[in-house]
Amino acid sequence: MGNSSSLTVIIPVLNEEDGIKKLGPALAGRQVLLVDGGSTDETLKIASKFSFKVVSEPRLGYGRAYKTALRHVKTEYIACFDGDGTYSTQDIGPALRLAARGGADAVFGNRFGYPANVVKLHRRIGNMAITMFINLLFGCRFEDSQSGFWVMRTSAARAHLPASDGMPFSQELKIRLTASGLDTRWIPVHYIDRPSKGSKFNFFIDGFRLLTSALSLRLGNGGLLRGR
Secondary structure, three states: OOOHHHEEEEEEEOOOHHHHHHHOHHHOOOEEEEEEOOOOOOHHHHHHHOOOEEEEOOOOOHHHHHHHHHOOOOOOEEEEOOOOOOEOHHHHHHHHHHHHOOOOOEEEEEOOOOOOOEOOHHHHHHHHHHHHHHHHHHOOOOOOOOOOOEEEEHHHHHHOOOOOOOOOHHHHHHHHHHHOOOOEEEEEOOEEOOOOOOOOOOOOHHHHHHHHHHHHHHHHOOOOOOOO
């Protein structure tokens, strides 16, 4: 239990040729599922060299990609992270062991757990503000609400699937799993800011969407994390 055959690595991609080229060798021997949003670069060609499975999802959206992926997963566990090479595959093993042997239903990565991680100052400040807001709103203790790295039981993800099809999917999944009373834990993960094309995250527009999405979830689900 907890070996590579029990895990599917899910990676949403849209023109991520550099990232997939970097991640490919490190993911050799694992079951990898790419959800492609319509790449026009060499992403899919590179993926084929590593025998990665690819499914197409023309409906754009971070959350939509994961929802599509979950329809194709047959393993007990999933590992999820971005396709731009910002996260390290070396953290999959420890997270999977914590889930499979340590009894955790979900393990989330904290990008700020290692001082050497390269995260731009405005991203650190923005993430800290959003995470504090969510913790106050729901009474939880998230370490990195916007982390895109997690390993969890496939059944848990399916049972608590977020409503969001967009970027708020990540924080909503964390909130729903924690609110359900499942065993959710955090580990530090290695991270380096998007290396070549620049971040797709707009500090003001996306930050506002994340805050309003969290507030809407709290107002629409008054029982979430009540009494925790």
